[in-house]
Amino acid sequence: MEAAQIKCSLPKAIICDADVLIDYLDSNKRIFPKISKQICVVYIPLPILSEVKQLVGVEAKKLGLIIFEPTLKQVTEASQRGGPLSFEDKICLIMARDERWACVTNDRNLRKKCREEGVDVMWGFDLMLLLNQKGELSKKEAQDTANKIRTNNPYIKVETLSEFTKKLK
Helix, strand or coil: CCHHHHCCCCCCEEEECHHHHHHHHHHCCCHHHHHHHHCCEEEEEHHHHCCCCCCCHHHHHHCCEEEECCCHHHHHHHCCCCCCCCHHHHHHHHHHHHHCCEEECCCHHHHHHHHHCCCCEECCCHHHHHHHHCCCCCHHHHHHHHHHHHHHCCCCCHHHHHHHHHHCC
């Protein structure tokens, strides 16, 4: 789901991969409670939580994140070898598919697999665009957060940041 399409329909719930979690935890933790209260439920698979050193279960609850344990069937499917996705990325994909949640990721391989499986997919910055469109996040706070994410995460391109800024109101 590209950012321009988001204003049409909000997801009923989202599942975030580790990279998006880390980006927001390191730049602006206040985004998560706003998403949880104003947009939709935010689920974190238990295997993802173990990847994110900045977050423990108790703090996750304070931020409005719901820790969700995959089923044995989902873990078994994710454990299958092959393909470009890590076990954790497969868990995100499988849980999003099974529960009909949107997957929030910046990982190109995970995004591609989500589209192949019919899973709605969002970029990490789309969370801030949703909040901004609803009037729950100022343009300045969104820009400041995005700049900090870009500083901390060298995989976020300058062009991505520029496109994001143009979409803010």
